[in-house]
Amino acid sequence: MKDVSQADPVARDAAGVIDVVLEGGPAGLSADLRSRRVASAEKKIKILYYGGYEHFERGTAATVEPVVFRWTGRTRIAE
Numbered sequence: 001m002k003d004v005s006q007a008d009p010v011a012r013d014a015a016g017v018i019d020v021v022l023e024g025g026p027a028g029l030s031a032d033l034r035s036r037r038v039a040s041a042e043k044k045i046k047i048l049y050y051g052g053y054e055h056f057e058r059g060t061a062a063t064v065e066p067v068v069f070r071w072t073g074r075t076r077i078a079e
Helices: 009-014
Strands: 017-023 035-039 044-049 052-058 067-076
Touching: 017 044, 017 052
Parallel strands: 017 067
Antiparallel strands: 017 035, 044 052, 052 067
């Protein structure tokens, strides 16, 4: 079986996986957390970060990868 992570962007999208970049949010959020692969249907991403979650939402329906998700806010984990 072919590894879709190594396939061209069209093949990955057909398989339901796209490359995304997270913009905004905490300056300390590392580059490896900001660049990821998610299901093409994803509209929101939630990242665990220092006792809370950083929330990102997909911008316009981009056809070019990486798709940009922009920071929308932070929630704290209830204790």
